Amino acid sequence: MIPIKENPDFEAEESLESYLEKWPDDLDNIPECVIEQWCYRHNEMFIESWSGYQPENWSFELVDFDNDEIFEIEHLDGELDHYDYVGNEFIQHPYKRDFVANYMLEHGTFPQPIIVAIDGGEVEHPKSHPGEYMKEPYHLIEGHTRLGMLRAMINRGLDTTGSHEVWLMKFNT
Structure with missing residues (x-):
């Protein structure tokens, strides 16, 4: 059901516009921003890990946190420590920064909203051990580096906007 991103000559990646033209009407519940940053950018991983979770039943709401x-957003045990480490590395070492880190330091928030599951405690995370369920009330789905960067900025007392857009996702299972 999720379209595969084409790369026919292994040189030119399919454009987002072309990919969106293939997007099925059955999945019009997924906002274009979510399609771009999750389904398109992480296409193979998304299809492998998430397509079996009935994306046609998901719902999304854009909110401000x-x-x-x-800091209420959780992830698999031990993962947030790694993302915090990466965020701190970007702050301490300017040569390690990418576009996202530079954007966040300049603007004090995400360049695009992160994706967070709400009340997914009955859903097994595809990268977890069998029987390990998502955290509640909020479990990070996409935006690991951005979340780690923002957490590091807040912990260090750096300027942030204080309000950050987040896509809240419900699995509706």
Whole structure:
């Protein structure tokens, strides 16, 4: 059901516009921003890990989280420590920064909203051990580096906007 991103000559990646033209009407519940940053950019991983979770039943709501709510977002055990480490590395070592880190330091928030599952405690994360379920109330789905960067910025007292757009996703299972 999820379109595969084409790369016919192994030189030119399919454009987002071309990919969106293939997007099935059955999945019009997924916002274009989510398609771009999750389904398109992480296409093979998305198809392998998430397509079996009935994406046609998901719902999304764009909300604002304040800095305190950002720290309510969880992930698999031990993973947030790694993302915090990466965020701190970007802050401490300018030569390691990419576009996202530079954007966040300049603007104090994400360049695109992260994706967070709400109340997914009955859903096994595709990268977890069998029987390991998502955290509640909020479990990070996509935007690991951005979340780690923002958490590091907040912990270090760096300027943030204090309000950050987040896609809240419900599995509707």
